[in-house]
Amino acid sequence: xxxxxxxxxxxxxxxxxxxxxxxxxxxxxxxxxxxxxxxxxxxxxxxxxxxxxxxxxxxxxxxxxxxxxxxxxxxxxxxxxxxxxxxxxxxxxxxxxxxxxxxxxxxxxxxxxxxxxxxxxxxxxxxxxxxxxxxxxxxxxxxxxxxxxxxxxxxxxxxxxxxxxxxxxxxxxxxxxxxxxxxxxxxxxxxxxxxxxxxxxxxxxxxxxxxxxx
Amino acid sequence: xxxxxxxxxxxxxxxxxxxxxxxxxxxxxxxxxxxxxxxxxxxxxxxxxxxxxxxxxxxxxxxxxxxxxxxxxxxxxxxxxxxxxxxxxxxxxxxxxxxxxxxxxxxxxxxxxxxxxxxxxxxxxxxxxxxxxxxxxxxxxxxxxxxxxxxxxxxxxxxxxxxxxxxxxxxxxxxxxxxxxxxxxxxxxxxxxxxxxxxxxxxxxxxxxxxxxx
DNA sequence: AATTACAAAGTGGTCTGACCACTAATAATT
DNA sequence: AATTATTAGTGGTCAGACCACTTTGTAATT
Numbered sequence: 001x002x003x004x005x006x007x008x009x010x011x012x013x014x015x016x017x018x019x020x021x022x023x024x025x026x027x028x029x030x031x032x033x034x035x036x037x038x039x040x041x042x043x044x045x046x047x048x049x050x051x052x053x054x055x056x057x058x059x060x061x062x063x064x065x066x067x068x069x070x071x072x073x074x075x076x077x078x079x080x081x082x083x084x085x086x087x088x089x090x091x092x093x094x095x096x097x098x099x100x101x102x103x104x105x106x107x108x109x110x111x112x113x114x115x116x117x118x119x120x121x122x123x124x125x126x127x128x129x130x131x132x133x134x135x136x137x138x139x140x141x142x143x144x145x146x147x148x149x150x151x152x153x154x155x156x157x158x159x160x161x162x163x164x165x166x167x168x169x170x171x172x173x174x175x176x177x178x179x180x181x182x183x184x185x186x187x188x189x190x191x192x193x194x195x196x197x198x199x200x201x202x203x204x205x206x207x208x209x210x211x212x213x214x
Numbered sequence: 215x216x217x218x219x220x221x222x223x224x225x226x227x228x229x230x231x232x233x234x235x236x237x238x239x240x241x242x243x244x245x246x247x248x249x250x251x252x253x254x255x256x257x258x259x260x261x262x263x264x265x266x267x268x269x270x271x272x273x274x275x276x277x278x279x280x281x282x283x284x285x286x287x288x289x290x291x292x293x294x295x296x297x298x299x300x301x302x303x304x305x306x307x308x309x310x311x312x313x314x315x316x317x318x319x320x321x322x323x324x325x326x327x328x329x330x331x332x333x334x335x336x337x338x339x340x341x342x343x344x345x346x347x348x349x350x351x352x353x354x355x356x357x358x359x360x361x362x363x364x365x366x367x368x369x370x371x372x373x374x375x376x377x378x379x380x381x382x383x384x385x386x387x388x389x390x391x392x393x394x395x396x397x398x399x400x401x402x403x404x405x406x407x408x409x410x411x412x413x414x415x416x417x418x419x420x421x422x423x424x425x426x427x428x
Numbered sequence: 429a430a431t432t433a434c435a436a437a438g439t440g441g442t443c444t445g446a447c448c449a450c451t452a453a454t455a456a457t458t
Numbered sequence: 459a460a461t462t463a464t465t466a467g468t469g470g471t472c473a474g475a476c477c478a479c480t481t482t483g484t485a486a487t488t
Contacts, residue, residue, distance in 0.1 A: 010470070011269050035439060046472040048262050051441090055225050055266040056273035067440045068479035084274065098369035105323035105370055112322065112413070155312035156319055159373065196410055199326070224441075249468060260443040265469090281469045282451035432487070441477075448470075455464065 010045065014053035017043055022073060033063065033071040060084075083162065103163040104206060107144055110151035111186075111202055115195035117151075125150065126191040130184055133175075140175060140209075143183065147190075179208060224259065228267035231257055236287060247277065247285040310381065317377040318420060321358055324365035325400075325416055329409035331365075339364065340405040344398055347389075354389060354423075357397065361404075393422060 018033075027033060036054065040047040054071060057063045061080035065071045129146070132138045141164065148157045175183070182205050189198035232247075241247060250268065254261040268285060271277045275294030279285045343360070346352045355378065362371045389397070396419050403412035 009272070012273070015273065037439080040472095048265075048473090049471065051262075052266055052269040054440095056270045058223075059226070059229065059270040059274070065440060066480085068438080068481075070439060070480095098367070101367045102369040102373065105327070105367060106319060108326065109319035109323045112326070113319070116417070153312070153315045153319060155309075155316045159316070203330070251468080254443095262444090263442065268469095279469060280451085281449065282467080284451095284468060430488085432485100434485075435483090437480105437482080439478100439480080441479100443476080444474090445472105446474105447472080449468100450470100451466105451468075453464105453466080455462100457462070458460085 011049055011052040011056070014043060014045065014050060015056060018053060018057070027073050029073055029075050031073050033073060035070060099163050103160060106148065106153075106156050106160045106163075108199060108202055110148040110153065110156070111190060111198050112195050113151040113153070114147065114190055115193045115198050126187045130187050133180055133183060133187075138175075140179075179205065182208065224263055225266040225270070228257060228259065228264060229270060232267060232271065241287050243287055243289050245287050247287060249284060313377050313380045317374060317381065320362065320367075320370050320374045320377075322413060322416055324362040324367060324370070325404060325412050326409050327365040327367070328361065328404050329407045329412050340401045344401055347394055347397060347401075352389075354393075393419065396422065 018039075021027070021034070021039075033039075034042065036047050036050050039050045043050065054063065054065070058065060059080070061078055061083075062074060062076060063071055064074040125146075129138075129143060133143070145157070145160075148160055182201060186198055186201040186205070189195075189201060232253075235241070235248070235253075247253075248256065250261050250264050253264045257264065268277065268279070272279060273294065276288060277285055278288040339360075343352075343357060347357070359371070359374075362374055396415060400412055400415040400419070403409075403415060
């Protein structure tokens with residue numbers, strides 16, 4: 001190894017080798033990685049160097065460490081991409097308006113997608129929703145979340161979650177009667193696949209709740 | 215501070231504080247951060263802890279370190295999330311699909327928003343676009359970007375930009391004649407505020423380009 | 429024999445101090 | 459004045475030492 005003259009980043013090399021170990025030893029999600037001390041010995045580097053690599057992966061949400069237990073491979077679907085983007089990259093445009101607009105875009109497209117998909121097997125869900133809306137005082141954000149989930153856009157859901165946090169959650173209140181009736185109409189429109197009507201109702205609802213907001 | 219009983223991740227706290235320092239001291243792109251030793255003293259932690267945080271940020275490409283010189287804030291547009299996710303996360307086809315779906319959602323909603331907004335003062339833009347499309351061989355991604363910009367969703371634009379990088383850029387090719395005619399129809403639909411027609415054309419275009427893909 | 433209590437080993441979390449390699453500013457020499 | 463040598467400062471790495479915690483195995487108790 002000639003990294004004396006070579007300003008290569010050792011810890012990046014370790015990251016690479018860690019990936020190798022994970023695949024070689026067939027470490028599955030939730031599985032345990034070798035301990036820091038063992039890794040240090042196997043890779044012939046100091047423990048601190050190993051830690052620097054591990055901490056990087058932890059920040060990304062790719063591994064999980066539990067003191068006294070060990071280091072575990074976490075579900076890569078739980079990666080922290082969205083959070084990192086929000087804290088480091090998207091911070092300058094976190095004006096409330098931007099967030100609202102983008103969130104509305106995701107919500108609107110979920111509605112549109114569902115209307116267009118015409119997957120009849122989910123139709124019974126709408127009846128259940130309508131029931132819940134009337135009887136149980138369903139929360140706004142619950143119903144919207146369900147809709148995005150149904151639209152099958154998981155990444156969009158993640159982003160939506162994040163934006164929701166940014167925006168200070170005006171969705172958590174219970175719905176007034178006027179809203180409820182609007183949503184029931186909206187659900188019916190979605191049930192029938194009438195995308196134009198559904199989107200129009202959604203926009204109407206946005207106007208309604210924004211009147212009380214800001 | 216009582217982190218003795220607290221299993222909080224110290225290095226994550228350091229990451230946070232680093233961001234604070236960057237904003238407080240107005241460290242600009244390319245600017246120098248305090249040295250590791252100084253940071254350790256200021257934040258009252260060991261140097262190794264500071265390094266774990268710094269290495270995490272370096273893996274993300276958010277900072278740059280030069281031995282003998284110091285640590286510098288790098289352009290956040292050069293972040294490494296793209297490579298990292300592609301190597302660690304996006305190998306699963308499901309994830310790639312997620313990216314495509316979300317990107318399409320943003321694009322679609324931009325089209326919808328423009329159609330509904332009926333801001334006539336942008337109408338001349340469409341003519342210019344049509345002209346460009348025919349004469350200059352405009353790139354797909356250029357035109358879509360412009361559309362999202364016009365839709366006035368700045369945050370959405372940022373997210374779109376990132377997703378575009380993730381997806382391996384199938385948009386950069388020049389358009390075939392069939393695509394061009396589709397887009398011209400789409401532009402006309404937008405010009406006239408016919409949202410249903412525009413979205414339908416967009417979906418048609420998605421099908422078209424996905425046929426050649428994968 | 430079964431249960432409980434305790435000790436030991438293993439693990440991540442952190443700190444300290446020590447080198448090394450390198451850079452840039454400073455001092456000394458020419 | 460120009461060049462060279464010294465020095466201080468920086469990141470890179472390592473080794474060893476604790477700490478807090480979890481698991482495990484063993485010994486004591488019942």
